[in-house]
Amino acid sequence: MTATDPSARTLRAVHRRLERAFGPRHWWPADTPLEVIVGTVLTQNTSWRGVELAISRLRARRLLALAPLLRLTPGRLAPLIRPAGCPNVKARRLANVLRWVRARGGIAGLRRRPTAELRAGLLSVNGVGPETADSILLYALDRPVFVVDAYTRRVLGRHGLATGRESYAELQARFHAALPRRARLYNELHARFVALAKRHCRARPLCAGCPLAGLS
C-alpha cells in the first residue's frame, strides 16, 4: 500500500470530508491517561454507557489511580465494574494491564519508551488485543497509531471501502500509508468515524446528508 494507491486517495478524501463535517472532536472521553487505559479495557465488546457508570463508581470511591486499583483483588473490583459487562474477565484484564504499567514506572515511565516497544509489550498482556493496545497508545500516550474499531469497520463497510474480511493489521496499514503519521490527526479522524457512525451509518441504505455519500 503506497501513497499513490487509489485506496489511499480515497482515505484522504474521507479524512477531508469528515474534517469539514465534524471539526475537532477532542476525544477520548476521559480526564487522565490512566482513565483512558481503564476505559479501553472496560469498553471491550460493550457500549460506552455501562463503561461510564463503572468508571464513575470507581471515581466516587477514589479508586481511579494506579495504586488503589492494584490494591483491589479481582473479587473486589468485579462488582464495581459490573455495568460494563464481563466483570470477572475485565477485572482480571485490568489488573494485568495495570501491573504492566506499574512495572514500567507508571504513565511517566511509559512516556519515555518507544512506541514499538510499548505496542509489543501491551500485546503481550493477556486481555490486551490490537484495538485496546492502539487505543492506549493513541489516546493515553499520544502515539501516532490509528485505531481500527467496530465504528471504523462499519463506516468503511457501509461506503464500500472495506469488505469486512480485512484483518486489523491490513486496515490499519491502509490508514498509515494514506495519511501522515501524526497522533493528533489519527485521534481526530477516528473520533470523527465514531461521530459519523453514531449519526449517519446505522440505517441500511445510506441516509440522506451523509458526508461520505458518493465516495469512490
Add this chain to the structure above:
DNA sequence: GCCCAGGTGTTTC
C-alpha cells in the same frame, strides 16, 4: 425474548 454493543482468549479444524 432477542439482538447488539468502541474485543479478546481459547479451542478446534
Add this chain to the structure above:
DNA sequence: GAAACACATGGG
C-alpha cells in the same frame, strides 16, 4: 489463519 464459543451487562 479462520471459525465457533465464552465472557455478562444494559438498552432498544
